[in-house]
Amino acid sequence: MPNNFSIKKISLVTILLYGLVFFSPFLFKPFSPAIIIAGTTFTYILGAGLMIWLYIKNRGSAITVVEKEAKLTSLVFTLLLGISGIFIAMIIQAIVFSIETAITGVEPSSQNTQNIIAVILANPLFILATTIGGPIMEEFVFRRSLIGLTETYTGFWISAIISSSLFSVIHQDGHFFVYFFMGFFFALLYKMTGRIWTSIIAHCGMNTMVVIAQLVLHYANIELPK
Template identity: 35%
Template sequence: MNNWIRSPYVKIVLIYILAQFVPALVLPFTPEKNQFTVSVYATMICFILGTAAMLWTNRRSTFDNSLENSPRPALSTILTWGIAGTLLAFVGQYVAVAIEFFVFHLPLGSQNTQDILLTVGTYPLFLLLVSILGPVMEEFVFRKVIFGFLYDVIGGIGAAVISSLAFAFIHMDGHILIYSFMGFVFSFIYFKTKSIAAPIISHALMNSLVAVASLMYY
């Protein structure tokens, strides 16, 4: 049991859960008029600490699976696939949007995205969470931990399905297909490079471009 708790897979997931839920613990002690502001800054602090803890855990731990045991790719390979992954994620997203709209008649907009943009508009530093901290933490959890662990258990396709669906459900805005497509792309990039840095680059670039473009539009 003790060895299981010490597993880097479990540590990464626990760090993510704490970063998500600890900010809510301070709200009961905060005046109602200040709760949103406190929530934003508490979330940013928790994500900064969570990202640092994940990077430290990753550096000090061994993730024993066939992906992580593969030879490390060259930096040029990581950067190439990181950029290519961004393009693939955009293509996958547009295909998923079309399917959701024309087949399932779901609205084009995302409430989750709108809420994030409103927060960034009021608190510009929140863009750091959207563009860097969030992608780093999510790629460690959904790709390195979930996809990486399941890869040797049920194979690449099964691991990609489960990790992508988990990635979609955690966003909780009803656009399961869109986030699942993105999760598949990031899983594919991780599989191709055997380096979590590549999907982190793809995810961070995509979030940054969407956020900046949306803010300029609005």
């Protein structure tokens, strides 16, 4: 691939690639559950790897407005904000869940998370898809690509709202505002440093912490609210 691809072209290719990976489990449906999980894990990791390759190969020409205007661009800020973002994102999730509970009276529970944990328990290999492949792809798509495509026309804040809304909808979890505010927070991390790695660190770290916590609760036989 040439090194002079614009951010628009790279963003469109990234989104198309994500769509192919997202629907890839349907290709494995005729096979056993073990093959479906292994195949899905492979496509998630492959998709993430291809997005990283596209980003690195074209980073000289495919630059977003966020990346041009960022102030905290040093590696130190990327690491500090990325790592601290893991815990801040978890706090945001807990706060929004608490608000939902106060309004609806329904105990917080993520069906999406429970489904993922069930798959991981059946095949631990899938943890690579949920803690590495999935978060990396989502950051390249919902933060870098969608914001990169729309920010020129709408400004950052509207772009962040659009991308965070789509990020929430794609999870199909029924907790729109939980995923919306997490997505918006990841967008802020990206904006502050101009490095997609910042939000990737926070997102991968958060998913890893959630998976570990859920597995600990499972093996400790602690029943969570349904």
